[in-house]
Amino acid sequence: xxxxxxYSKHAxxxxxxxxxxAQAEGVDMNxxxxxxxxxxxxxxxxxxxxxxxxxxHEMFWQCMRPKQTGNAPMGNLPAGQASLQVAIxxxxxxxxxxxxxxxxxxxxxxxxxxxxxYADNNKMLKIGSSPNQDNPLMDISDIKGFPxxxxxxxxxxxxxxxxxxxxxxxxxxxxxxxWDYFQIRFVKMG
Numbered sequence: 001x002x003x004x005x006x007y008s009k010h011a012x013x014x015x016x017x018x019x020x021x022a023q024a025e026g027v028d029m030n031x032x033x034x035x036x037x038x039x040x041x042x043x044x045x046x047x048x049x050x051x052x053x054x055x056x057h058e059m060f061w062q063c064m065r066p067k068q069t070g071n072a073p074m075g076n077l078p079a080g081q082a083s084l085q086v087a088i089x090x091x092x093x094x095x096x097x098x099x100x101x102x103x104x105x106x107x108x109x110x111x112x113x114x115x116x117x118y119a120d121n122n123k124m125l126k127i128g129s130s131p132n133q134d135n136p137l138m139d140i141s142d143i144k145g146f147p148x149x150x151x152x153x154x155x156x157x158x159x160x161x162x163x164x165x166x167x168x169x170x171x172x173x174x175x176x177x178x179w180d181y182f183q184i185r186f187v188k189m190g
Contacts, residue, residue, distance in 0.1 A: 011058075011061075014050050015050075017049075018050040020046075022047070024044075025044060025047055027043070033055050037052065037138050040052070040139060040140060048134075049132065049133050052132070053133040060152050062181045063151070064178055066176065067176050068176070072085070072179065073088060084148075084182055084183050084186040087186065091124065091125035092127075098117075099174060102149070103171070105128060106129065106170045107153075107167050109129040109153050110131075111131065112154040113129055113130050113153055114129060114134075114152060114153060116128050116135065116136055117182075118149075119186075120145040121144070125148075128142070128143035129153075130143060151173060153170070
């Protein structure tokens with residue numbers, strides 16, 4: 001029920017409002033949204049909030065799949081294809097350390113926002129969080145890079161089931177992470 005309301009009400013409003021903002025500001029939406037987000041400081045708060053909200057949620061939906069026990073990144077890949085699991089182990093020491101740091105980014109986000117795994121300009125994996133609907137692509141963001149994993153920590157993402165227990169929501173979210181999608185994004189970043 002939470003995800004149905006989240007998808008059909010919250011996320012759909014970002015999509016509609018993004019179209020309205022783009023039309024009002026003369027933004028060519030035939031170009032990738034990433035190009036607009038990279039220069040978001042040149043646009044209105046409506047464009048920033050709804051462009052970020054739409055992008056973040058579209059990524060968030062792809063980040064999940066039906067619940068799986070022992071859900072973790074793939075280890076064995078075709079020759080020459082970089083492994084997200086190897087990069088996580090290299091960047092954070094272990095998968096468990098990565099999960100703890102990522103969970104802490106979500107748990108410690110004051111108010112509403114997002115937790116991110118992203119690659120910085122040097123293609124190093126980083127963990128951070130952003131307020132509201134900001135993301136690492138935005139020129140105004142404190143964290144900058146290519147987003148790989150997104151976790152919505154706005155209360156509407158979990159409140160019906162978890163009430164005020166954000167930590168429980170994050171702990172259970174790991175069971176639905178779509179590691180195949182992140183592997184594709186990881187390879188795409190080059």
